[in-house]
Amino acid sequence: MTKAFTPKVVTANALVEGDVIYLTADDRWTRALHEAELIEDEAHAQVRLLDAERQTGEVVGAYLADVRPGPNGPEPVHFREAFRARGPSNYPHGKQTELVDV
Amino acid sequence: MYDYSEFDDAYVRGRVEQFRAQVERRLDGSLTEEEFRPLRLMNGLYLQLHAYMLRVAIPYGTLNSGQMRQLAHIADRWDKGYGHFTTRQNIQYNWPKLRDVPDILEALADVGMHAIQTSGNTVRNVTADHFAGASADEVADPRPYAELLRQWSTDHPEFQFLPRKFKIGVTGAPNDRAVIRSHDIGLEVRRDGAGALGFRVFVGGGLGRTPMVAQELAAFIPERDLLPYVEAILSVYNLLGRRDNKYKARIKIAVHEHGIDTIRALVNEAFAERRALFSGADQALLTDIRAQFKRPDLSPRDIAPFVAARDADPVFRAWADTNLAAHADAGHAIVTISLKPQGATPGDATAAQMRVMADLAERYGHDELRISHEQNVILSHVHRADLPAVHAALKQAGLATANVGLVSDIIACPGMDYCSLATARSIPIAQEIATRFEELKLEHEVGPLKIKISGCINACGHHHVGHIGILGLDRAGVENYQVTLGGDGSETTVIGQRAGPGFSADEIVPAVERLVLAYLDLREDAGETFLQVFRRLGAQPFKDALYPEQAQRRRDAA
Ligand code: HEM
Numbered sequence A: 001m002t003k004a005f006t007p008k009v010v011t012a013n014a015l016v017e018g019d020v021i022y023l024t025a026d027d028r029w030t031r032a033l034h035e036a037e038l039i040e041d042e043a044h045a046q047v048r049l050l051d052a053e054r055q056t057g058e059v060v061g062a063y064l065a066d067v068r069p070g071p072n073g074p075e076p077v078h079f080r081e082a083f084r085a086r087g088p089s090n091y092p093h094g095k096q097t098e099l100v101d102v
Numbered sequence B: 001m002y003d004y005s006e007f008d009d010a011y012v013r014g015r016v017e018q019f020r021a022q023v024e025r026r027l028d029g030s031l032t033e034e035e036f037r038p039l040r041l042m043n044g045l046y047l048q049l050h051a052y053m054l055r056v057a058i059p060y061g062t063l064n065s066g067q068m069r070q071l072a073h074i075a076d077r078w079d080k081g082y083g084h085f086t087t088r089q090n091i092q093y094n095w096p097k098l099r100d101v102p103d104i105l106e107a108l109a110d111v112g113m114h115a116i117q118t119s120g121n122t123v124r125n126v127t128a129d130h131f132a133g134a135s136a137d138e139v140a141d142p143r144p145y146a147e148l149l150r151q152w153s154t155d156h157p158e159f160q161f162l163p164r165k166f167k168i169g170v171t172g173a174p175n176d177r178a179v180i181r182s183h184d185i186g187l188e189v190r191r192d193g194a195g196a197l198g199f200r201v202f203v204g205g206g207l208g209r210t211p212m213v214a215q216e217l218a219a220f221i222p223e224r225d226l227l228p229y230v231e232a233i234l235s236v237y238n239l240l241g242r243r244d245n246k247y248k249a250r251i252k253i254a255v256h257e258h259g260i261d262t263i264r265a266l267v268n269e270a271f272a273e274r275r276a277l278f279s280g281a282d283q284a285l286l287t288d289i290r291a292q293f294k295r296p297d298l299s300p301r302d303i304a305p306f307v308a309a310r311d312a313d314p315v316f317r318a319w320a321d322t323n324l325a326a327h328a329d330a331g332h333a334i335v336t337i338s339l340k341p342q343g344a345t346p347g348d349a350t351a352a353q354m355r356v357m358a359d360l361a362e363r364y365g366h367d368e369l370r371i372s373h374e375q376n377v378i379l380s381h382v383h384r385a386d387l388p389a390v391h392a393a394l395k396q397a398g399l400a401t402a403n404v405g406l407v408s409d410i411i412a413c414p415g416m417d418y419c420s421l422a423t424a425r426s427i428p429i430a431q432e433i434a435t436r437f438e439e440l441k442l443e444h445e446v447g448p449l450k451i452k453i454s455g456c457i458n459a460c461g462h463h464h465v466g467h468i469g470i471l472g473l474d475r476a477g478v479e480n481y482q483v484t485l486g487g488d489g490s491e492t493t494v495i496g497q498r499a500g501p502g503f504s505a506d507e508i509v510p511a512v513e514r515l516v517l518a519y520l521d522l523r524e525d526a527g528e529t530f531l532q533v534f535r536r537l538g539a540q541p542f543k544d545a546l547y548p549e550q551a552q553r554r555r556d557a558a
């Protein structure tokens, strides 16, 4: 039996700001993890990653990050992704300023 | 202070314009990220977790008030109003936008600064003792040599693609405040029997995944042979260094694999050839450079205001006793401004604080500031009579924390709050330890103690040479902190020993507290430092404090 596929999102950094971004189901880049497309199928994940990697004029370093489904959308599994989604813990300088409910 | 020559200025501006064009081509799509990445790294621009990070070199940690004000201006205009001073005497900006970076570099060029060779497999920013040119124990100011090395290594065609990064540290005093034995090359200025200046040369130090203490390559190399000798070392390394494996590519591995005697023989052979190629132009340059590092005129004045303030004000006294170091001129002092208020991020300064420090340097400090590898700022020549005024101004700016060299004067790398290579956070651990000891009101009683924290095995926070070192790891998706004990980064450098299993983020601060309390119980008197007790008794009593259950089991079994 193969191991169950851990759901993924496509994430990267924005070329100009360097900011953490996520690919949405309708092909936009969002700054909020909960708006990202939750990918539950391995083959689809690879296709979406290729879609992202082609956009070299907009994004840098696209990869697939593990997530779990939550009531408001994808949630981080690993603490690194939690920090990426929220910003640094020493100052409210990152996304935490925009994401009041995260 | 070294002032840029016309050549330096034109060169740096040329590089800025080159990078401006490269950024434009990246933004308009003519360059891919693969093509652009090495170009931006050559200009100190990294992409980190949340944003770009720009690393600006502060050569040998020295800057003037105008430069410090410009760093403040950059922080305000293009970043989030602060900067992070690092263990390699650089400043890092955590939030620049790609589009703005050429303007930032131009603003740096305006004050004779740059970000060149702050990344890549090149000779990095040459670091030096932060008390250089001021301390009482100095043989000679190491900075003219550091500047000579900087000029020689910048864009040196042979050494732009070394097997790995290459770090050089220089100290002018036998008391090593520049961690030279943890550098690829460490230089200690000394005199030979006849009184001539030269260097004791160490090679193959480094922290990171395979920490190693540098070994002595030469007991004395005359001053005039500095460049050919260093060039000989680099040429040997350039060929021997393991390009097949980036984890084995530093010179420390070459020294370890081939042995110091083989390396010495190869270096001496290369040195004989190289020396013949140096015509003496470097020595003329050194003479010019040295003239720019003359100690300022330190006029004698009455120190009575200092003595009076010290007697009258216990807060001033605590600060003076903790944050001042002996200056070569008894009327003066070296002031260390702590960037470690308990609970704050080690090494961060706001733009407003940078301006206060710049003003103080201009008014009371002969216009000189230093950045220390311990992430503090130094006013190198302050007359004692001016210290009460300096202290008062620092206090108003939140810069008068009296903790230099104490438990809360912690070195911490950015860790997972910023760094994309991190396996755990380091900043919050530093904040919590400092806050805890502030609550306990124990710092001054505990005395000299160096805690150093890194957020991954790369060891940017020097944890291996902390008396107490903390390494943040990722254990199955949870932050975990490993403790090392007994490390030392001074002239008696030792790599700390791993104490045992790691601690969770919740457990690490109490664990450090147990260690420090155990030290207080174990010391013979208040004069015996943590490190001295460790050397006298070994690791076991400290391990017992860290792991009380194991200690109990051992006692039960006995
Ligand atoms: C945030 C971006 C940073 C990155 C990507 C980074 C990367 C690295 C890497 C990969 C190493 C290991 C090199 C090796 O062993 O071959 C290293 C070592 C080191 N870095 Fe950093 N670092 C960063 C920030 C810093 C900061 C903020 C400091 C100063 C506080 C620093 C100072 C050092 C030092 C002192 C070492 C160990 C000494 C040695 O090179 O052996 N780095 N860094």
Ligand code: SF4
Pocket (backbone or CB within 6 Å): B413, B414, B415, B416, B419, B420, B421, B422, B423, B454, B455, B456, B457, B458, B459, B460, B461
């Ligand atoms: S030690 Fe690791 S986490 Fe810390 S700055 Fe260096 S690379 Fe980043």
